[in-house]
Amino acid sequence: xxxxxxxxxxxxxxxxxxxxxxxxxxxxxxxxxxxxxxxxxxxxxxxxxxxxxxxxxxxxxxxxxxxxxxxxxxxxxxxxxxxxxxxxxxxxxxxxxxxxxxxxxxxxxxxxxxxxxxxxxxxxxxxxxxxxxxxxxxxxxxxxxxxxxxxxxxxxxxxxxxxxxxxxxxxxxxxxxxxxxxxxxxxxxxxxxxxxxxxxxxxxxxxxxxxxxxxxxxxxxxxxxxxxxxxxxxxxxxxxxxxxxxxx
Amino acid sequence: xxxxxxxxxxxxxxxxxxxxxxxxxxxxxxxxxxxxxxxxxxxxxxxxxxxxxxxxxxxxxxxxxxxxxxxxxxxxxxxxxxxxxxxxxxxxxxxxxxxxxxxxxxxxxxxxxxxxxxxxxxxxxxxxxxxxxxxxxxxxxxxxxxxxxxxxxxxxxxxxxxxxxxxxxxxxxxxxxxxxxxxxxxxxxxxxxxxxxxxxxxxxxxxxxxxxxxxxxxxxxxxxxxxxxxxxxxxxxxxxxxxxxxxxxxxxxxxxx
Numbered sequence: 453x454x455x456x457x458x459x460x461x462x463x464x465x466x467x468x469x470x471x472x473x474x475x476x477x478x479x480x481x482x483x484x485x486x487x488x489x490x491x492x493x494x495x496x497x498x499x500x501x502x503x504x505x506x507x508x509x510x511x512x513x514x515x516x517x518x519x520x521x522x523x524x525x526x527x528x529x530x531x532x533x534x535x536x537x538x539x540x541x542x543x544x545x546x547x548x549x550x551x552x553x554x555x556x557x558x559x560x561x562x563x564x565x566x567x568x569x570x571x572x573x574x575x576x577x578x579x580x581x582x583x584x585x586x587x588x589x590x591x592x593x594x595x596x597x598x599x600x601x602x603x604x605x606x607x608x609x610x611x612x613x614x615x616x617x618x619x620x621x622x623x624x625x626x627x628x629x630x631x632x633x634x635x636x637x638x639x640x641x642x643x644x645x646x647x648x649x650x651x652x653x654x655x656x657x658x659x660x661x662x663x664x665x666x667x668x669x670x671x672x673x674x675x676x677x678x679x680x681x682x683x684x685x686x687x688x689x690x691x692x693x694x695x696x697x698x699x700x
Numbered sequence: 701x702x703x704x705x706x707x708x709x710x711x712x713x714x715x716x717x718x719x720x721x722x723x724x725x726x727x728x729x730x731x732x733x734x735x736x737x738x739x740x741x742x743x744x745x746x747x748x749x750x751x752x753x754x755x756x757x758x759x760x761x762x763x764x765x766x767x768x769x770x771x772x773x774x775x776x777x778x779x780x781x782x783x784x785x786x787x788x789x790x791x792x793x794x795x796x797x798x799x800x801x802x803x804x805x806x807x808x809x810x811x812x813x814x815x816x817x818x819x820x821x822x823x824x825x826x827x828x829x830x831x832x833x834x835x836x837x838x839x840x841x842x843x844x845x846x847x848x849x850x851x852x853x854x855x856x857x858x859x860x861x862x863x864x865x866x867x868x869x870x871x872x873x874x875x876x877x878x879x880x881x882x883x884x885x886x887x888x889x890x891x892x893x894x895x896x897x898x899x900x901x902x903x904x905x906x907x908x909x910x911x912x913x914x915x916x917x918x919x920x921x922x923x924x925x926x927x928x929x930x931x932x933x934x935x936x937x938x939x940x941x942x943x944x945x946x947x948x949x950x951x952x953x954x955x956x957x
Contacts, residue, residue, distance in 0.1 A: 497828070500831070500832055501831070502828050502831055502832070522834075523834045526831070526832060526833075526834045527834055529832060530832075531829070531832045533825045533828070533829055534825070535824055535825060537824055537825040537826050537828065537829035538826075538829075539821075539826055539829070540820075540821075540826075550833050550835075551833045551834060554736070554738070554835065555736070555834050555835065556834070557834075601833075
C-alpha cells in the first residue's frame with residue numbers, strides 16, 4: 453500500500469500540494485484526475501523521490517519512502533512517462549532491458565534481450581522493432597515501448613503519467629486496454645495520472661480528484677457519475693460552468 | 701532603479717552559481733571513485749570527445765603554428781633575432797597556444813554538444829527515467845564524460861602541439877628560408893620537458909572544465925527549446941571564460957619567477 457499523509461510542496465511562492473492525504477490499496481488501480489497544473493505529476497514524482505516534498509510523510513508497504521536503500525526502493529517501481537522518455541542513443545530492446553543490463557537486476561545480455569522481446573510482444577510489438585531506435589517509432593509505438601520498459605523487471609508498483617496524451621482515440625484505447633490487462637495479470641499496484649476520462653473509466657478501480665493542492669474527492673470508479681461533488685461533476689462533464697475557474 | 705540593490709542581487713546570484721558549480725564538480729569527483737562504473741558510456745565519450753575533436757584541434761594548431769612563425773619572424777627581424785623562430789614557436793605552442801586554443805576549440809564543440817544532449821534529456825524526462833530505473837544520472841551521464849574529457853584533452857593538446865610545431869616548420873622552411881635540419885635542431889634543443897608537461901597538465905584541467913560545464917548546464921537546463929539553447933550558450937561561454945582564467949592561474953603557478 454502507498455500512503456501519503458499531509459504532503460506539501462511549493463515551488464517558490466506557488467503552493468502546488470497543500471496537504472495531500474491519499475491511500476492507494478495494494479493491487480488496486482488508482483487514477484488521479486485533476487486539471488492541468490494541479491500537481492498530479494509532482495505527486496507521482498514526490499513518491500519516487502524525483503521531487504523532494506516540503507512536508508508530509510510517504511510510506512510504501514509501511515516503510516518510509518525517503519529512508520533506506522534507494523536502489524531497493526526504486527526496484528519496486530516501473531514508470532511510463534508522458535512522452536515515453538526513451539533513451540535516444542539506445543535501441544528499442546536496450547531501452548526495454550535497461551534495468552536488466554545494469555545494477556542489482558543485471559542479467560546476461562542474451563537473456564535480457566529475450567526478456568525485452570517478450571515484453572515487447574506483450575505490448576503488441578514484434579521482434580522486428582527490437583533493433584530500431586526510438587526516433588524511428590511513431591508516438592503510439594514509443595508509448596508501447598515505454599510500457600514494455602515499465603514492466604520489464606516485473607515491478608510491484610507501476611506509475612503511468614498521462615499515458616494517452618498526444619495519441620489518437622484508437623491508439624489511446626489500445627494503450628488503456630493494455631494498461632488494464634497488464635496491471636490485472638501482474639497483480640501490480642497502479643497509479644495513473646490523467647485528465648482523459650476514457651482512460652479513467654478503462655483503467656481505474658478507484659479515482660481521486662486533486663484540486664487546489666488537496667484531494668477533493670476519492671472513491672470507486674463506479675461512483676464518479678453519481679457523486680454530488682460539484683468540482684468532480686464539472687470535471688467529468690467537461691463543463692465550462694461550475695466552481696472550477698476557467699479562462700475564456 | 702535601486703542600483704545598489706541590483707548590484708547586491710547580482711553578486712549574490714553569481715556567488716550562488718559558483719557555489720552550485722563547485723558542489724557539482726565535487727559530487728562528480730566523489731562519484732569518480734565509487735562504483736558502479738559505466739564502461740560503455742566512458743568508451744563512447746572517449747570517441748565523441750577525443751577522437752572526433754582531433755580534426756578541429758589539428759587544423760587550429762596547424763594554422764596557428766604557421767601564423768606564429770610569420771609573426772615571430774617579422775618581430776624578430778626588428779632586432780636581428782630571426783633565428784629564435786623555431787624555439788619561440790615550439791615554446792609558444794606547447795606552453796600556451798596548444799593547450800588554450802585546443803581547450804577553447806573543444807569547449808566550442810564538446811561543451812555545447814554535452815549541454816544540448818543532457819538538456820534535451822532533461823526536458824524530455826529521460827533523466828527522471830534514469831532515476832526511476834535505479835541509475836544515478838550523475839554516474840551514468842556526468843562521470844564518463846568528465847573522465848573522458850580529462851583524459852583525452854591532454855592527448856589532443858599533445859597532438860596539437862606537434863601539428864602546430866609542424867605548421868611553424870612548414871612556414872619556416874618554405875617561406876622564411878630556414879634550413880630544415882637547423883629548424884628541427886633549434887626546436888628540440890630549446891624545448892624542455894616541463895614546457896610540454898605543463899601544457900598537458902593544463903589540457904587535463906581544461907578537459908575537466910569543459911565537460912563539467914557542459915554537464916552542469918545541461919542537467920540544469922530550463923524547459924523547452926529556449927531553455928536548452930540557453931544552457932548550450934552558457935556552457936560554452938562559462939567553459940571558455942574558466943579556461944582562460946585557469947590558464948592564467950596555472951601559468952602563474954608553473955612559471956612565475
